[in-house]
Amino acid sequence: MNKISAAHLQVGSAGVVEKQFHTFAEPPHELTLESGARLGPITIAYETWGQLSEKRDNVIMVMHAFSGDSHAAGFYEEDGVEAKPGWWDSMIGPGKGLDTDTYFVICANILGGCMGSTGPSSVNPATGSPYGLDFPMMTIGDIIETQKALLEHLGISTLHAVIGGSVGGMQVLEWCVRYPEMIRSAIPLATTMRHSALAIAFNEVARQAIMADPRWNRGNYYGAEPPDLGLAVARMIGHVTYLSDEAMRRKFGRRLQNKTNVSYGFDVDFMVESYLRYQGSKFVKRFDANSLLYITKASDYFDLVERQAPARSIQDICGEATKFLVISYSSDWLYPTYQAKELVQALKRANLDVSFCEIEADCGHDAFLIPDARLGKLVGGFLDGVPRN
Amino acid sequence: MNKISAAHLQVGSAGVVEKQFHTFAEPPHELTLESGARLGPITIAYETWGQLSEKRDNVIMVMHAFSGDSHAAGFYEEDGVEAKPGWWDSMIGPGKGLDTDTYFVICANILGGCMGSTGPSSVNPATGSPYGLDFPMMTIGDIIETQKALLEHLGISTLHAVIGGSVGGMQVLEWCVRYPEMIRSAIPLATTMRHSALAIAFNEVARQAIMADPRWNRGNYYGAEPPDLGLAVARMIGHVTYLSDEAMRRKFGRRLQNKTNVSYGFDVDFMVESYLRYQGSKFVKRFDANSLLYITKASDYFDLVERQAPARSIQDICGEATKFLVISYSSDWLYPTYQAKELVQALKRANLDVSFCEIEADCGHDAFLIPDARLGKLVGGFLDGVPRN
Numbered sequence: 049m050n051k052i053s054a055a056h057l058q059v060g061s062a063g064v065v066e067k068q069f070h071t072f073a074e075p076p077h078e079l080t081l082e083s084g085a086r087l088g089p090i091t092i093a094y095e096t097w098g099q100l101s102e103k104r105d106n107v108i109m110v111m112h113a114f115s116g117d118s119h120a121a122g123f124y125e126e127d128g129v130e131a132k133p134g135w136w137d138s139m140i141g142p143g144k145g146l147d148t149d150t151y152f153v154i155c156a157n158i159l160g161g162c163m164g165s166t167g168p169s170s171v172n173p174a175t176g177s178p179y180g181l182d183f184p185m186m187t188i189g190d191i192i193e194t195q196k197a198l199l200e201h202l203g204i205s206t207l208h209a210v211i212g213g214s215v216g217g218m219q220v221l222e223w224c225v226r227y228p229e230m231i232r233s234a235i236p237l238a239t240t241m242r243h244s245a246l247a248i249a250f251n252e253v254a255r256q257a258i259m260a261d262p263r264w265n266r267g268n269y270y271g272a273e274p275p276d277l278g279l280a281v282a283r284m285i286g287h288v289t290y291l292s293d294e295a296m297r298r299k300f301g302r303r304l305q306n307k308t309n310v311s312y313g314f315d316v317d318f319m320v321e322s323y324l325r326y327q328g329s330k331f332v333k334r335f336d337a338n339s340l341l342y343i344t345k346a347s348d349y350f351d352l353v354e355r356q357a358p359a360r361s362i363q364d365i366c367g368e369a370t371k372f373l374v375i376s377y378s379s380d381w382l383y384p385t386y387q388a389k390e391l392v393q394a395l396k397r398a399n400l401d402v403s404f405c406e407i408e409a410d411c412g413h414d415a416f417l418i419p420d421a422r423l424g425k426l427v428g429g430f431l432d433g434v435p436r437n
Numbered sequence: 438m439n440k441i442s443a444a445h446l447q448v449g450s451a452g453v454v455e456k457q458f459h460t461f462a463e464p465p466h467e468l469t470l471e472s473g474a475r476l477g478p479i480t481i482a483y484e485t486w487g488q489l490s491e492k493r494d495n496v497i498m499v500m501h502a503f504s505g506d507s508h509a510a511g512f513y514e515e516d517g518v519e520a521k522p523g524w525w526d527s528m529i530g531p532g533k534g535l536d537t538d539t540y541f542v543i544c545a546n547i548l549g550g551c552m553g554s555t556g557p558s559s560v561n562p563a564t565g566s567p568y569g570l571d572f573p574m575m576t577i578g579d580i581i582e583t584q585k586a587l588l589e590h591l592g593i594s595t596l597h598a599v600i601g602g603s604v605g606g607m608q609v610l611e612w613c614v615r616y617p618e619m620i621r622s623a624i625p626l627a628t629t630m631r632h633s634a635l636a637i638a639f640n641e642v643a644r645q646a647i648m649a650d651p652r653w654n655r656g657n658y659y660g661a662e663p664p665d666l667g668l669a670v671a672r673m674i675g676h677v678t679y680l681s682d683e684a685m686r687r688k689f690g691r692r693l694q695n696k697t698n699v700s701y702g703f704d705v706d707f708m709v710e711s712y713l714r715y716q717g718s719k720f721v722k723r724f725d726a727n728s729l730l731y732i733t734k735a736s737d738y739f740d741l742v743e744r745q746a747p748a749r750s751i752q753d754i755c756g757e758a759t760k761f762l763v764i765s766y767s768s769d770w771l772y773p774t775y776q777a778k779e780l781v782q783a784l785k786r787a788n789l790d791v792s793f794c795e796i797e798a799d800c801g802h803d804a805f806l807i808p809d810a811r812l813g814k815l816v817g818g819f820l821d822g823v824p825r826n
Contacts, residue, residue: 083701185701245685245709246677252710253673255703256717257646260666277649284642285674288635293773296634302740309745310738312472312574314644314730318737320634321641328645341703348707349699351691356698381770384682 060133061141062097062122062148067164069093070201075173079193082359085184089173092198093118093164094156097140098148100204105436107204108146109195110136110155111212111219113417114343115286115335117163120155138419145424151208151431158219159194160186160343162336169270169336180338181267188215188222188350189359195219196227206230209431213237213416214383215343218350221391225352225360228368233434235427237375238416240387241362241394242351247382250289251344254282258337267338279337280328287327292379292412296320353394366398373430374404375423377415403430449522451486451511451530451537456553458482459590464562468582471748474573478562481587482507482553483545486529487537489593494825496593497535498584499525499544500601500608502806503732504675504724506552509544527808534813540597540820547608548583549575549731557727558659569727570656577604577611577739578748584608585616595619598820602626602805603772604732607739610780614741614749617757622823624816626764627805629776630751630783631740636771639678640733643671647726656727668726669717676716681768681801685709742783755787762819763793764812766804792819 071091073079078088095118100107110120112135121140123131134155139145146153157165160183168183175182199205207230210220217239224234240247258264261278269275291299300320304310310317316325352362372395376388385406395402405426409415416423460480462468467477484507489496499509501524510529512520523544528534535542546554549572557572564571588594596619599609606628613623629636647653650667658664680688689709693699696706705711741751761784765777774795784791794815798804805812 085701181703242691244682245689245691245707246680246682248691248707249677249680249685249709249713252707252713253670253677256673256714257649257670259703260646260670261649262651281642281646281649281670284645288638288642291635291638293633293635293770296638300634302631302634302637302743312474314570314648314734318634318637318641320638324638324641325645345703354691381682 059137060121060123060131061144062134062137064125065095065097065119065122065134066124067093067095067118069164070198072197072201079190079197081184081190082187083185087166087184087186090159090166090194090197091164091170092156092159092166092194094154094198095119095134097121097153098151100152100202104204105206105208106151107207108151108153108209108211108431109199109207109223110140110146110153111210111216112155112158113212113214113216114340114347115331116216117161118155118157119163121153135417139424139427145427146211146431147428154198154202156195156198158191158343160191160339160346162339165194167336168267168338168342178270180270183338183342185345186342187346188218189226191219191346192222192226195223207232208434208436209233209235211235211237211427214239214413215347218347221352221362222350224368224370225362225365228365228370231370233371233373233431235373235375235430236391238377238380238383238413240383241391242353243348244387248348250285250382251348254285255341255344257281257285258341264337267341269337274332275337276332279332279335279340280325282337282340283331283335284324284328287324289382290412290414292381292410294379294410295412298410362394363398365400368400370400371434372400372402373427374402375416375426376406377411377413378406378408379410380413380415382413449510449512449520449526450533451523451526453514454484454486454508454511454523455513456482456484456507458553459587461586461590468579468586470573470579471576472574476555476573476575479548479555479583479586480553480559481545481548481555481583483543483587484508484523486510486542487540489541489591493593494595494597495540496596497540497542497598497600497820498588498596498612499529499535499542500599500605501544501547502601502603502605503729503736504720505605506550507544507546508552510542524806528813528816534816535600535820536817543587543591545584545587547580547732549580549728549735551725551728554583556725557656557731558725567659569659572727572731574734575731576735577607578615580608580735581611581615584612596621597823597825598622598624600624600626600816603628603802604736606772607736610741610751611739613757613759614751614754617754617759620759622760622762622820624762624764624819625780627766627769627772627802629772630780631742632737633776637737639674639771640737643674644730644733646670646674647730653726656730658726663721664726665721668721668724668729671726671729672720672724673713673717676713678771679801679803681770681799683768683799684801687799751783752787754789757789759789760823761789761791762816763791764805764815765795766800766802767795767797768799769802769804771802
């Protein structure tokens with residue numbers, strides 16, 4: 049602790065956190081995935097904040113978005129003065145929207161990811177080498193099953209709330225469809241109940257950018273040079289969709305990067321070009337290209353309206369006790385407000401208790417990740433109103 | 438003619454057309470580009486429809502968008518039964534919006550292109566090899582100078598109208614800023630007076646996709662395998678931006694491609710994926726990757742508001758006689774209506790005669806290319822009202 053400055057403590061008020069791991073589905077008890085494929089053993093990396101109550105009834109599960117991880121708040125002690133708080137530090141901590149004085153908050157890295165949970169970069173026990181494309185395709189439903197296994201391991205059978213944005217919001221909804229009796233309340237943010245053609249299109253272009261990189265080598269690049277150039281392009285595509293026209297006008301406009309005139313060449317001229325190249329090059333240091341392929345595909349498959357039986361659809365949670373708070377952002381064009389309203393209508397048709405809020409923000413889809421006191425107040429107030437039993 | 442079916446004649450009513458060429462700026466009289474670089478000789482490929490009047494006062498210049506060419510209408514006789522009409526065949530022909538019974542219509546392939554005009558794939562006379570990245574960076578203004586040279590060659594000093602969409606619309610505006618005394622009327626469609634950060638961002642990602650392809654080889658791939666994978670990804674990015682959320686919902690939704698269930702793999706599942714892959718693979722057969730780099734950069738540089746002196750800006754056409762019809766499309770999010778309105782305001786502040794129309798269409802930026810009787814009537818009516826002298 050003495051290596052952490054006061055400023056870090058102020059921000060990372062959720063405190064020091066350690067990544068933990070739970071391994072299950074050991075052969076011959078592998079998990080059967082939605083596709084029918086079997087997978088095991090499975091390790092899920094997770095972190096927790098706050099104290100689990102004696103009745104184990106104060107649990108909030110936070111689900112991360114596509115490129116997130118279990119490190120949602122606080123800091124790692126080993127990072128010392130370099131410590132950066134988790135990705136939703138503004139929301140998790142004493143007195144924050146997810147108040148760790150009251151709640152026990154859990155965040156797990158998703159199945160298929162590359163931040164400690166089993167994914168395509170993990171070692172396939174059948175071969176002793178990383179799975180690569182031998183990793184079975186997983187769905188948002190499969191992610192939920194691994195999170196449920198983690199909760200069983202922790203002895204938790206009720207969730208005060210499930211909350212998450214974007215792909216995390218899909219997980220929130222899938223939780224409610226699969227295990228409504230476990231869920232007191234659900235807060236899907238900046239998300240959709242079915243992935244649109246536009247969202248599929250952007251994901252497909254990102255996948256093609258990776259697959260076009262010869263270093264991708266059909267997913268078999270572990271131990272060799274990874275497909276960084278393709279992955280960087282994929283990330284740049286993502287970043288354009290996370291912002292909005294307004295945000296980009298405000299943030300970058302047509303301002304030049306360290307220049308008084310254009311270069312008449314292909315080096316960076318505009319700030320927005322520099323921003324995208326930087327985001328691309330930063331991402332390749334921390335993310336696995338195959339994980340991007342699997343997670344985007346799982347999102348594309350996500351559709352709570354039209355499901356192949358026996359999977360449950362959104363109307364199958366009709367009349368359950370789960371209370372919903374649906375949140376959208378006014379400038380999010382990846383999962384626009386009209387899709388949040390479609391979700392609200394579907395939940396109302398299923399006789400569920402739904403509140404809806406569109407937050408005015410010009411920063412596009414990314415808005416849910418940007419510290420904003422309005423979100424903390426909205427979520428905190430909603431959670432206070434959810435009965436504890 | 439006997440090889441062309443009745444159906445083709447019906448569509449290609451502008452008739453048989455032949456690509457023509459004009460070469461100028463022969464050394465030592467090279468054209469000095471906006472960057473200061475010199476380029477010559479320059480060949481411009483063009484096509485014409487209708488008859489030039491004796492007074493040479495019935496000329497309409499059509500400017501094509503980034504991946505277009507001079508073949509705007511009619512058909513090539515040598516294509517026989519395979520003949521496909523030009524890209525704006527619905528607008529050019531007897532009785533159409535640009536009525537070839539009245540007007541002499543010209544369309545030229547732009548400088549930097551790859552459809553007959555000089556561009557990075559042309560032979561550099563200094564080396565005897567294709568230019569590649571030795572081709573000097575050109576601007577929308579440079580494109581206009583080459584079109585003006587073509588008009589001088591044809592003995593034309595007045596244009597009844599300049600018309601074009603997207604990058605073609607930028608050329609329309611640049612014409613008006615550079616040579617307002619030559620232009621009776623101008624119809625910019627689905628365009629902007631300054632490229633936005635969002636539009637630059639998409640262009641930059643497309644460029645990075647090409648440059649990430651090892652076959653691009655810093656632009657030096659002529660005579661070798663071209664960077665088709667990178668170019669295909671770049672085109673896919675473009676196609677997502679040319680459509681709209683609504684159009685994609687209507688056209689594709691979540692429909693599967695020849696399947697009853699998803700594949701749980703990385704082959705095509707959804708129709709929208711198949712559409713994008715098809716568009717990418719089709720494009721690489723007809724377009725040069727370096728041309729994409731140069732033309733997107735020229736678009737990104739386009740800014741009629743803040744110009745480096747001595748270049749003229751939009752207020753410098755103050756009080757000229759040119760009549761404007763500005764057209765936007767309701768679902769175009771690449772060059773949204775608010776940008777068309779900014780253009781209208783700027784033109785009005787310059788005391789110019791401006792009409793504005795936003796056409797309701799759910800098909801996004803591509804709308805200006807899609808046959809639509811409303812556009813023909815609107816443009817035809819506007820042109821009738823423009824005095825011939």
